[in-house]
Amino acid sequence: MLKILKYSFYDLMRSRWSYVYFAFYLLLGIVLLFLNNDLSKAVITLMNVIIILVPLIGTIFGVMYYYNSKEFTELLLAQPLKRSSIFLGQYLGVAISLSMSLILGLGLPFVFYGLFESSAIWDFSLLLITGTFLTLIFTALAFNIALSNENKIKGFGYAILLWLFLAVIYDGIFLLVLIGFEEYPLDKVSLIGTMLNPIDLSRTLILLKLDISALLGYTGAIFKQFFGTNYGLIVSFIALSLWVIVPVLRIVYKSKKKDF
Amino acid sequence: MVTIQNLRKKFGKNQVLSGLDLSFGAGGIFAILGPNGSGKTTLIKSVLGMVIPDKGEITVLGKNITKNSDYRHQIDYLPQIANFPSNLKVKELIKMIKDLRKSTKEDERLIELFKLTPFLDKKLGQLSGGTKQKVNLVLTFMFDSPIIILDEPTSGLDPISMLRLKDLIQVEKEKGKTILITSHIMSFVEEISDEIVFILEGKIYFKGTITELKTKTNQPDFEHAIASILTDNHA
């Protein structure tokens, strides 16, 4: 698997898309920090970018890579290699190169800005960790979609739909449900609703840092326990890990059954 | 070397292989023939483990292939459409495949044979179809495995390379290897194969030498023999 990972990674590092992605983050970081000069504001803007853009790029990139390297995959399949290691290797190659673009692209401007002396380093690290998680999750979801759809156009369509659903539509439905059932106790429902969407989950994790005071304004005991203690942080990270593990397991399962 | 029992595979509603039994002994060149969609490639891919059969058992060198992937060390495979990662250079691809399988010196001789030296530093995306096929051949023949599977090996090759390929196949045969070939070029098949396997509607219609086939169909030459099978069964 490590060999496949290595070659996928090298392959991607050569593709100009990795550089576009990297350059985009680099530019974003520089613009946010050096034109804005306000770290708190920069962190908030970054959060919006990470929550929305990272999943989108992860999905599109994952699907694109899968379809583009189909022939290569077939070449590999004829070699004495385990199927799971081929696909996991490719998956990790994509996910790691995307994560690296993200971490380096955003990290470098912040390091030059003097982040290490700033108290915002924890907020910022949390942003990068969440961003990495989202990359891992959405690349895995993209591979799942691609593995299940031979048709490239369909695959792309589903991938975009998935992103749109999780980034926007889900929250709309979620909000309607909460307002519709406002007479009922909702704190459990809303926490579970958050866990079921990796974008919401990451958003909540970052809110724990940025907006903890607002979150504590609600009187529900479950909310209070969740947000007021480390409990929320731990549960969120476990849920995020599950969001990585489950799709990855499905990649392994699906790839074993698939004909090429 | 390879035995296949009751192999069945359905793609959607399309029953491609319907209870196919076949075995190849050690040594010899076997041509797998059949009309388009008869299941040739599916058969080969099943042996390679790329297609998962619905039913049936395949053993290679006495081992069931569903157990693990190591048996593929014993097989060299030339895929039908050679499409490689376009960012890689030819040199890097060869190095990579060696890295993934095992080290060999054979590649240098093959590169020389197919006159690929000027292309080594080119990216695979920039190569013509014929050149890609040559690279494909190098990748296949550089490992000295007892079983060789060639899916349409002649496509895109110039006449000289074709000759070299034939020589190459003969040399490998001399070493006592089992070689499976699919091809649409009847003259090529007739020239090199020891035995042919004819697949029709997912089953073995015929297995034997070309002489036997001619006798069976009462046709004077190979091409007509094949044509007569097709007309008899579809007319």
Added chain:
Amino acid sequence: MKKLVVFMCVILMTGPIIAQTLEVCKTCAITSVQAAIIQAKAFDTIVVKKGVYKEHNLNVDKPLTIIGRNQPVIDGELKGEIITIISDNVTIDGLMIKNVGTSYTSDYAAIRVKRSKNFTIQNVVLEKLFFGIYVERSSDGKILNNKIIGDAVEEYNSGNGIQLWYSKNIQIENNTVQHVRDGIYLEFSDFCTIKNNLSSLNVRYGLHFMFSNDDVYEDNVFSNNGAGVAVMFSKRIKMYNNLFKDNWGTASYGMLLKEINDAEIIGNTFHDNTIGISIEGSNRIIYKHNNFRNNGWAIKVRGACYTNTFTENNFLYNSFDIAYNSNVNDNTFDRNYWSSYTGYDLNKNGIGDIPYRPVKLFSYIVNRTPETIILLRSMFIDIIDFSEKVSPVFTPDDLLDNNPLMKKAIW
């Protein structure tokens, strides 16, 4: 000059004769504070030397100065009230008082001042207390440099650090009050000054006003209290340059204003509070030059609030700047800096060219269904906030800052 010399001589000569100094220590003639108070005459000074004195119910019924040398301890052994001042002109200085009795029927205090004038309580340390300093129906007193550290956990069985009841002209300065119910509590007390105090970690409020008018509090720090400062049913309170921070928790706030009229809130900083200021039924209040930073809600307005003005305040990175529960507005916002303002300033006059709407649709939704707070900063919420901004339906459409500042207000 001559007069002064004569005056000094008179003081020096008559002092020892009229005002006597009594010493209390384990080996002195007088071994208890109680005995010293009884023996002392008016205007005498009692010096209590280092040691532990197990006494309670000390009635100071004449003008005395009681000074502790090297912080002697008066230990009430949880038996009840410790010092009760019922005379004018009493000074208590440098004592450490602990173990006040707890009762559900009477409010035992470490030091109680009853119907007295011109008292001074300073440099006193209070520990293990029920009520700390309890001033009732008194006036013209000073409470300075005291340290009150309680161990309150629940509201119902704890008392307040400093409590004023029907008192006037009291000066409360440089005190530290922690771990009591209300740090400082004023009820029916007017013209008091509360300055430079630190009131933190209290179970209920850092500072609490009830029916008290014309008081000033300035340069105080209120942090980590159950709920910051509560100003209720009072008039003309001036609140200057205080710091309200880390008042976190459900329904917690930096400051609560309830039925307050004609107050001035100037130069204060509110940061990391669940709610910066929670306002109910308060009118004609001037909010100026305040900083609101990283609060859940900078300002939450409930109920009828009229003719309040908010000018030149900084609203920085609050989850919500203003929450409103009605769509009628009679308050003015002008020349504030809002960190979430996204407008532009083409004529470069430092004032944004398009008005800012501090009330978001989402804050209205959260008011209705609090659980929706979990969707904070979601893209969907941004979209609906944007559409509300374009055409307000649920939020007051005249609630605007027409002159939002492009840079932080500096004063």
